[in-house]
Amino acid sequence: MTETDFLTHLRSLPLHPGAHGLTDDTATLGGLVVTTDTLVEDVHFLATDPPGDVAWKLVATNLSDLAAKGALVEGILLNYPLGDTGYDRAFLAGLADVLAVHDCPLIGGDTVTLPPGAPRVLTVTAFGRDAAAPPRSGAKAGDALYVTGTIGDAGAGLVIALAGHGDARLLARYRRPTPRLAEGRALAPLVHAMMDVSDGLLIDAARMAAASDLAVAIDLDAVPLAPGVIDPLKAATAGDDYELLFAAAPDLALPVPAARLGTFSPGRGLTLTQDKRLIPLPDHLGYQHGLR
Amino acid sequence: MTETDFLTHLRSLPLHPGAHGLTDDTATLGGLVVTTDTLVEDVHFLATDPPGDVAWKLVATNLSDLAAKGALVEGILLNYPLGDTGYDRAFLAGLADVLAVHDCPLIGGDTVTLPPGAPRVLTVTAFGRDAAAPPRSGAKAGDALYVTGTIGDAGAGLVIALAGHGDARLLARYRRPTPRLAEGRALAPLVHAMMDVSDGLLIDAARMAAASDLAVAIDLDAVPLAPGVIDPLKAATAGDDYELLFAAAPDLALPVPAARLGTFSPGRGLTLTQDKRLIPLPDHLGYQHGLR
CATH class of the missing domain: 3.90.650.10 (PurM-like C-terminal domain)
Known part of the structure; x- marks a missing residue:
């Protein structure tokens, strides 16, 4: 199923008022904007990319969605597949970098183990506050x-x-x-x-x-x-x-x-x-x- | 790296006040409790499990963390790997079931494509409101x-x-x-x-x-x-x-x-x-x- 078909099906489910009909990159919840992005090894990044850069990109892509809403960064959740210790250590170092540069605290998350040889799948969910939050649907003729x-x-x-x-x-x-x-x-x-x-x-x-x-x-x-x-x-x-x-x-x-x-x-x-x-x-x- | 070691490293990063030192199953954010769980095919569920049941379990495990806080269900985010149409349709049917039974609206999410043959990795992030939120650390001697x-x-x-x-x-x-x-x-x-x-x-x-x-x-x-x-x-x-x-x-x-x-x-x-x-x-x- 394509993303478009899947979204069409999702839109027939009960939606939260802050879901904006699943038409935007962020939702609104408890006065915050929220966005979530998953990165997949061999799809969104290369197995040969340095793990610290993968951490950076994972967080940065989510903060980019907050940037598009004009939000201040509140923090992130991290869903991480535990791997070999060398990879995990290098990932943690890159994570520390990207969080420090963007003054982004960690809120929570989950760790899992993947079957041997499975491509890594990583998710970050980011929260922002005080967002003017222009929609993607607001362009006017003549703009x-x-x-x-x-x-x-x-x-x-x-x-x-x-x-x-x-x-x-x-x-x-x-x-x-x-x-x-x-x-x-x-x-x-x-x-x-x-x-x-x-x-x-x-x-x-x-x-x-x-x-x-x-x-x-x-x-x-x-x-x-x-x-x-x-x-x-x-x-x-x-x-x-x-x-x-x-x-x-x-x-x-x-x-x-x-x-x-x-x-x-x-x-x-x-x-x-x-x-x-x-x-x-x-x-x-x-x-x-x-x-x- | 084990989950315990990974968490120890995460605790050295800047933490959000609502992270509770990463010692609990939920965090607190914008007056809500939030929890996230990832399920992995061949680890947390079987490739032969009916896709509708996988959807059910994915949502139910997250709502269970909200239950432990005494929260009312606010809604969920879904991170889903698009697969073959038959699987996706059956998943959506189970998702509709579990959301309806628990009066749980969809807030947003993300879809990705996995490399061919990769085990499915699915994440739900659930939000709850009005939680008395007893911690896991509050037991007293004699309890x-x-x-x-x-x-x-x-x-x-x-x-x-x-x-x-x-x-x-x-x-x-x-x-x-x-x-x-x-x-x-x-x-x-x-x-x-x-x-x-x-x-x-x-x-x-x-x-x-x-x-x-x-x-x-x-x-x-x-x-x-x-x-x-x-x-x-x-x-x-x-x-x-x-x-x-x-x-x-x-x-x-x-x-x-x-x-x-x-x-x-x-x-x-x-x-x-x-x-x-x-x-x-x-x-x-x-x-x-x-x-x-």
């Missing part, structure tokens, strides 16, 4: 689409990780992404819609447009690329960026730097331009679960 | 130790599941355990310490005694056994019972039926009697993660 930072760095970093050599900065963007907490905090009260770029710029922009019942047009030439990243289409479909994608009034004075990528308008779907000409959409707009 | 229901049913049910035939009621106790929410709600304001029996009566009683800095003596002859369960020692070390284990003043008028198993006293450790004679402790008091 501009913006993104923070640069796009495609993590996709390039994955290639470098697989190859075993390349630009250390891009590799770090893949292995130790930075949740844009300060940027999200500044933007959240001002923007109409916001989400983090996790599966790919194009697929996530298309999701924001669909949730907002609008069309969105993106100028590929405007996608901000880091040095060493060349192909904007590959960058915009690669995923794992954890930058903030947001819709705001085109005359809004932005409190943080961001690139203007395009415009929302009445209608449906995503259109792409390059060199001022419409170009066909790629087969895959980004990463989608359950599609193999 | 009696009690347990609700019968013990060892699920252990016998696991043998039946593996054999493929046997008492349907015991099999159901293994596959569709009942979280003792009403009992927990009635007991929580009155008892000194409470927890659910998940890893085994003896190991969980020893944990309550250790957390309370006391010794506990248990009379094996007093362990309540269901028809068809014969060996009290096997029953008391089998786990998966999800009954409530609690310490209360010996003269407390109990609001729900429970069996009196023994007494807490100053000191440390667990002692067992049978036929009014001390007997040696078994090698394993219950199920422990990370010990192979």
Whole structure:
């Protein structure tokens, strides 16, 4: 079953008022925003990735969802599969790093043992407070689409990780992404819609447009690329960026730097331009679960 | 690394005030109690277990932790690995059952895809409200130790599941355990310490005694056994019972039926009697993660 089909079934179950119809990356509960993400070895990270980087990424991807809500970090729960002691120690060291950098306390969790040889499956659930919490569905016709930072760095970093050599900065963007907490905090009260770029710029922009019942047009030439990243289409479909994608009034004075990528308008779907000409959409707009 | 070693390392990290030093099955957050449990195929359940029963057990084990706090059910998050459509559909049907029976709404979650052939790993995080929340560390010297229901049913049910035939009621106790929410709600304001029996009566009683800095003596002859369960020692070390284990003043008028198993006293450790004679402790008091 695809993620979309599974979600459709889940929506027929009794939903909590804070579930927002399961249309958003976070829920609301007891005055907090809550998000949960699971990472799977050989799917979301490589068995050869340093365990400390896996810990970092696991926490950072969850804090990125809090950043998109403009929340302050309250803390996390960790569900961890115990492995060999060397792996576990290195994981704990990376966990200590990422928690310290983001001032994120541990609230609780669970440990399990996996059958021998099973890929690791790790879950973090993160809680944030005092969130302005713009939805992903709030874009208005006429809004501009913006993104923070640069796009495609993590996709390039994955290639470098697989190859075993390349630009250390891009590799770090893949292995130790930075949740844009300060940027999200500044933007959240001002923007109409916001989400983090996790599966790919194009697929996530298309999701924001669909949730907002609008069309969105993106100028590929405007996608901000880091040095060493060349192909904007590959960058915009690669995923794992954890930058903030947001819709705001085109005359809004932005409190943080961001690139203007395009415009929302009445209608449906995503259109792409390059060199001022419409170009066909790629087969895959980004990463989608359950599609193999 | 063992669970105990891992927890020791986690306790050196910055902890949330609601983490209770990672000594309890639940944390406190935003006026709610929160608990999370991960179930692993071939470890906590069988690949041959009906998927609807896996859904039931996954939710029920988490609600059981809320029951031990005397909480009302607020809702759950689900982290689910998408698989083949038949499995997913059957899982969703069991999920609908267990949520309806316990009036438990869905708050959110995450779906992932596992590498081909990987054992399923599923997580539920459950939230409860209005909890009297007795700790597991609150037993007092002179308190009696009690347990609700019968013990060892699920252990016998696991043998039946593996054999493929046997008492349907015991099999159901293994596959569709009942979280003792009403009992927990009635007991929580009155008892000194409470927890659910998940890893085994003896190991969980020893944990309550250790957390309370006391010794506990248990009379094996007093362990309540269901028809068809014969060996009290096997029953008391089998786990998966999800009954409530609690310490209360010996003269407390109990609001729900429970069996009196023994007494807490100053000191440390667990002692067992049978036929009014001390007997040696078994090698394993219950199920422990990370010990192979």
